[in-house]
Amino acid sequence: MKLKWKPKKLTLVIIPDANQSVVRFRVPHLFAYIAAACFSLLLLITLITYALHAQTTKKANALQAKLSGASQQWNATLTSKDKAIEQLQNEVIQLSQQAEQMKSQVEEMKKFENDLKSISGLDANETGKAVASATGSSKNKSTEEQTPPAATSGIGGSPNPASQEAIMQLGEQTSASFTALNSEVKELQTSLTETKQKVADKQHQLAITPTLYPTNVKIVTSTFGYRTDPFTHSPSFHSGIDFGARENDAVYATADGKVVSTGKDIYHGNNIVIEHSKGLRTWYMHLNKILVNNGDNVTKGSTIGLVGSTGRSTGPHLHYEVLKNGESIDPKPYLKANRKDD
Ligand SMILES: [Zn+2]
Numbered sequence: 001m002k003l004k005w006k007p008k009k010l011t012l013v014i015i016p017d018a019n020q021s022v023v024r025f026r027v028p029h030l031f032a033y034i035a036a037a038c039f040s041l042l043l044l045i046t047l048i049t050y051a052l053h054a055q056t057t058k059k060a061n062a063l064q065a066k067l068s069g070a071s072q073q074w075n076a077t078l079t080s081k082d083k084a085i086e087q088l089q090n091e092v093i094q095l096s097q098q099a100e101q102m103k104s105q106v107e108e109m110k111k112f113e114n115d116l117k118s119i120s121g122l123d124a125n126e127t128g129k130a131v132a133s134a135t136g137s138s139k140n141k142s143t144e145e146q147t148p149p150a151a152t153s154g155i156g157g158s159p160n161p162a163s164q165e166a167i168m169q170l171g172e173q174t175s176a177s178f179t180a181l182n183s184e185v186k187e188l189q190t191s192l193t194e195t196k197q198k199v200a201d202k203q204h205q206l207a208i209t210p211t212l213y214p215t216n217v218k219i220v221t222s223t224f225g226y227r228t229d230p231f232t233h234s235p236s237f238h239s240g241i242d243f244g245a246r247e248n249d250a251v252y253a254t255a256d257g258k259v260v261s262t263g264k265d266i267y268h269g270n271n272i273v274i275e276h277s278k279g280l281r282t283w284y285m286h287l288n289k290i291l292v293n294n295g296d297n298v299t300k301g302s303t304i305g306l307v308g309s310t311g312r313s314t315g316p317h318l319h320y321e322v323l324k325n326g327e328s329i330d331p332k333p334y335l336k337a338n339r340k341d342d
Helices: 029-119 125-138 162-208
Strands: 009-014 023-029 221-224 223-227 235-236 241-243 250-252 255-267 269-277 281-288 303-307 318-324 325-328
Touching: 009 029, 023 029, 029 162, 255 281, 303 325
Parallel strands: none
Antiparallel strands: 009 023, 221 241, 223 235, 241 318, 250 303, 255 269, 269 281, 281 303, 281 318, 318 325
16 A cells, blocks of 8 residues: 655635635645744844844943043043143242252352451452352353242233243253252352361461550550660660550450460569460560469450559550560551450
């Protein structure tokens, strides 16, 4: 017996309006399965496509949001950086102004040192040269240009923004200025220390040099040198200066020193010898009274005795001598100053 495969068929009925005839389709079963499969596949593809699209859109939105956030953050960072740069640039300008101010101050200090040397009678030329060399870098600028305006004074002008390059250059110049200033200040410190020592030495030298008048009265009744002797009327040598002071006028030590002799004899009367430095002494004669003792340290201008007419004297006066290495010299070149509290 022979089996015959007879494919099953489906009948599709389309029913239009009531007054029209019914349309029938007879299709094999397989067609229906294929159609259902195609429909399912199409549906699946549509669903997958929709799902992928939704996912992509979501990702894109998230990415866009992230980008937007990053962009905002970046803009904020840029703004903050711009502000920081602007602040730094302003600081560079301020520093450069400070460097100029410091330069002026260093010059002032050098000038001050120079003046100090001049006042103290030290050689100021040396410092003058130092000032000239130090000002070399900025000698073309006037002091007015170097000094920035005071905070309270008005400032103005047309806006002229500085370029970044100009600020960079200013920064480099300022750095160089500070380096130079640092070494100048170090030199100045050394120089000032030396000057301080020199001034101290000079002060000491001045203190031990008999530059004071020994009495308030500066009338000279007999100078140093040859004269006619007031007692013998013969030519003789007068080894000091006579001051026409009155009886009991104060007699001053003409420099710091040590009393090395006090005494009385028929020629010098009451007299005092003070040693000031090696080889330099002063001698005060014909005193009415001696107010110091042998070995006393005396300061310049201190009262050591009273004017009198003791010894070989015609009347009240002070015979004053300056001795160098035991030899009487003219006191006149030494007499430069009044007593300090005059
Ligand atoms: Zn005399």
